[in-house]
Amino acid sequence: MSLIEKAYFTLEELEERWNLPRRDLAYLAENGLLRLSVRLFGVEMEFGVYEEGADGEWFTVPHERRRFTGFQDLQERDVFRVFRQGQVDVAHFHAPDKEYRYLIEPTRTVSVRRDDLLVRREERDRVESQHALVRKGSVAPSLQQSNRSEEHTSELQ
Numbered sequence: 097m098s099l100i101e102k103a104y105f106t107l108e109e110l111e112e113r114w115n116l117p118r119r120d121l122a123y124l125a126e127n128g129l130l131r132l133s134v135r136l137f138g139v140e141m142e143f144g145v146y147e148e149g150a151d152g153e154w155f156t157v158p159h160e161r162r163r164f165t166g167f168q169d170l171q172e173r174d175v176f177r178v179f180r181q182g183q184v185d186v187a188h189f190h191a192p193d194k195e196y197r198y199l200i201e202p203t204r205t206v207s208v209r210r211d212d213l214l215v216r217r218e219e220r221d222r223v224e225s226q227h228a229l230v231r232k233g234s235v236a237p238s239l240q241q242s243n244r245s246e247e248h249t250s251e252l253q
Contacts, residue, residue: 104133104167104214114229122179125172125213130223131190132175132213133167139203140164146194156196167216168197174208183209 105113107121114121124130144158169190170178177184185205189197199205215223224230 102217104135104216105220107210107213107215110215110220114224116229122175124223124227125175126179128172129227130215131169131219133169133216133219134186134206134208134212135167135214136206137165138163139206140200141197141203142200143191143197144195146196161200167214170208170213175213178208178210178213183207 107118110116110121111118121130125132141162141164142158143160143162144156146154147157148154170186171188171190174184174186184207186208187199187205191197
Protein backbone atom coordinates (compact mmCIF):
# COMPACT_ATOMS: atom_id res chain seq x y z
CA MET A 97 0.00 0.00 0.00
CA SER A 98 1.37 3.37 -1.00
CA LEU A 99 1.83 6.06 1.60
CA ILE A 100 1.84 8.92 -0.91
CA GLU A 101 -1.06 10.60 -2.68
CA LYS A 102 -0.70 9.56 -6.30
CA ALA A 103 -2.21 11.16 -9.41
CA TYR A 104 -2.10 7.89 -11.38
CA PHE A 105 -1.65 4.15 -10.96
CA THR A 106 -0.21 1.26 -12.95
CA LEU A 107 -2.29 -1.73 -13.97
CA GLU A 108 -0.35 -3.86 -11.48
CA GLU A 109 -1.44 -1.55 -8.66
CA LEU A 110 -5.10 -1.88 -9.71
CA GLU A 111 -4.82 -5.66 -10.04
CA GLU A 112 -3.64 -5.78 -6.44
CA ARG A 113 -6.12 -3.21 -5.11
CA TRP A 114 -9.16 -4.70 -6.87
CA ASN A 115 -8.01 -8.31 -6.65
CA LEU A 116 -8.69 -8.73 -10.38
CA PRO A 117 -6.61 -10.54 -13.00
CA ARG A 118 -5.20 -8.59 -15.95
CA ARG A 119 -7.73 -10.13 -18.35
CA ASP A 120 -10.57 -8.54 -16.35
CA LEU A 121 -8.86 -5.13 -16.39
CA ALA A 122 -8.41 -5.56 -20.15
CA TYR A 123 -12.12 -6.39 -20.50
CA LEU A 124 -13.15 -3.25 -18.60
CA ALA A 125 -10.82 -1.06 -20.66
CA GLU A 126 -11.61 -2.56 -24.08
CA ASN A 127 -15.32 -2.06 -23.46
CA GLY A 128 -15.07 1.55 -22.30
CA LEU A 129 -15.80 0.79 -18.64
CA LEU A 130 -12.29 1.79 -17.53
CA ARG A 131 -10.47 4.62 -19.30
CA LEU A 132 -6.73 3.99 -19.67
CA SER A 133 -4.25 6.82 -20.15
CA VAL A 134 -0.68 7.34 -21.26
CA ARG A 135 1.77 9.99 -20.15
CA LEU A 136 3.16 12.14 -22.97
CA PHE A 137 6.20 14.40 -22.91
CA GLY A 138 6.68 17.34 -25.28
CA VAL A 139 4.56 16.12 -28.19
CA GLU A 140 2.90 18.40 -30.73
CA MET A 141 -0.90 18.13 -30.53
CA GLU A 142 -3.99 19.66 -32.06
CA PHE A 143 -7.22 20.06 -30.09
CA GLY A 144 -10.50 20.90 -31.78
CA VAL A 145 -14.06 19.94 -32.67
CA TYR A 146 -15.82 18.19 -35.52
CA GLU A 147 -18.53 20.20 -37.27
CA GLU A 148 -21.02 19.15 -39.91
CA GLY A 149 -21.14 21.13 -43.12
CA ALA A 150 -24.22 22.04 -45.14
CA ASP A 151 -23.62 19.05 -47.42
CA GLY A 152 -23.58 16.62 -44.45
CA GLU A 153 -19.83 16.06 -44.48
CA TRP A 154 -17.86 16.40 -41.27
CA PHE A 155 -14.74 18.54 -40.97
CA THR A 156 -12.31 19.51 -38.22
CA VAL A 157 -12.16 22.94 -36.62
CA PRO A 158 -8.87 23.34 -34.72
CA HIS A 159 -9.01 25.31 -31.48
CA GLU A 160 -5.43 24.94 -30.35
CA ARG A 161 -2.08 23.57 -31.47
CA ARG A 162 0.63 23.28 -28.86
CA ARG A 163 3.48 21.33 -27.36
CA PHE A 164 1.83 19.03 -24.81
CA THR A 165 3.09 17.26 -21.70
CA GLY A 166 0.62 15.35 -19.55
CA PHE A 167 -1.94 12.57 -19.73
CA GLN A 168 -4.14 11.58 -22.64
CA ASP A 169 -6.80 8.88 -22.64
CA LEU A 170 -6.64 6.05 -25.16
CA GLN A 171 -9.44 5.03 -27.50
CA GLU A 172 -10.91 1.55 -26.94
CA ARG A 173 -9.58 0.25 -30.28
CA ASP A 174 -6.02 1.14 -29.26
CA VAL A 175 -6.47 -0.44 -25.82
CA PHE A 176 -7.69 -3.62 -27.53
CA ARG A 177 -4.65 -3.68 -29.83
CA VAL A 178 -2.09 -2.99 -27.09
CA PHE A 179 -3.44 -5.87 -24.98
CA ARG A 180 -3.40 -8.22 -27.99
CA GLN A 181 -0.17 -7.11 -29.65
CA GLY A 182 1.80 -5.73 -26.70
CA GLN A 183 2.36 -2.39 -28.43
CA VAL A 184 0.50 0.04 -30.66
CA ASP A 185 1.33 3.30 -32.44
CA VAL A 186 -1.19 5.96 -31.44
CA ALA A 187 -2.01 9.22 -33.22
CA HIS A 188 -5.58 9.96 -32.01
CA PHE A 189 -6.78 10.06 -28.42
CA HIS A 190 -10.16 9.75 -26.74
CA ALA A 191 -12.05 13.04 -26.51
CA PRO A 192 -15.56 14.10 -25.47
CA ASP A 193 -18.32 13.93 -28.09
CA LYS A 194 -17.59 15.95 -31.26
CA GLU A 195 -14.11 16.89 -30.03
CA TYR A 196 -10.78 15.54 -31.17
CA ARG A 197 -7.21 15.34 -29.91
CA TYR A 198 -4.44 14.13 -32.11
CA LEU A 199 -0.73 14.30 -32.68
CA ILE A 200 0.62 16.55 -35.43
CA GLU A 201 4.00 17.07 -37.13
CA PRO A 202 6.68 16.42 -36.20
CA THR A 203 5.43 13.89 -33.62
CA ARG A 204 2.83 12.01 -35.77
CA THR A 205 2.54 8.93 -33.47
CA VAL A 206 3.70 7.64 -30.11
CA SER A 207 4.42 4.00 -29.40
CA VAL A 208 2.41 2.70 -26.43
CA ARG A 209 3.31 -0.54 -24.65
CA ARG A 210 1.32 -2.39 -22.00
CA ASP A 211 3.72 -1.11 -19.34
CA ASP A 212 2.90 2.48 -20.38
CA LEU A 213 -0.79 2.14 -19.49
CA LEU A 214 -1.94 4.18 -16.50
CA VAL A 215 -5.18 4.96 -14.70
CA ARG A 216 -5.72 8.43 -13.30
CA ARG A 217 -6.91 8.75 -9.71
CA GLU A 218 -10.27 10.25 -10.74
CA GLU A 219 -10.89 7.35 -13.12
CA ARG A 220 -9.91 4.77 -10.50
CA ASP A 221 -12.30 6.35 -8.00
CA ARG A 222 -15.12 6.57 -10.57
CA VAL A 223 -14.80 2.91 -11.53
CA GLU A 224 -14.56 1.78 -7.91
CA SER A 225 -17.78 3.55 -6.96
CA GLN A 226 -19.62 2.47 -10.12
CA HIS A 227 -18.64 -1.21 -9.98
CA ALA A 228 -18.01 -1.72 -6.22
CA LEU A 229 -14.50 -2.98 -6.92
CA VAL A 230 -12.76 -2.18 -3.63
CA ARG A 231 -12.92 -5.09 -1.26
CA LYS A 232 -13.82 -3.96 2.22
CA GLY A 233 -11.27 -5.09 4.76
CA SER A 234 -12.37 -6.77 7.94
CA VAL A 235 -13.18 -4.33 10.67
CA ALA A 236 -11.31 -4.80 13.91
CA PRO A 237 -13.64 -5.60 16.78
CA SER A 238 -14.27 -2.67 19.03
CA LEU A 239 -13.04 -2.88 22.58
CA GLN A 240 -15.74 -3.14 25.16
CA GLN A 241 -15.18 -3.06 28.86
CA SER A 242 -17.33 -5.30 30.94
CA ASN A 243 -17.44 -5.44 34.71
CA ARG A 244 -17.30 -8.83 36.31
CA SER A 245 -20.01 -8.14 38.80
CA GLU A 246 -22.88 -5.78 39.24
CA GLU A 247 -21.47 -4.87 42.62
CA HIS A 248 -18.27 -3.66 40.99
CA THR A 249 -20.34 -1.69 38.44
CA SER A 250 -22.30 0.07 41.11
CA GLU A 251 -19.08 1.06 42.87
CA LEU A 252 -17.92 2.79 39.65
CA GLN A 253 -21.08 4.83 39.31
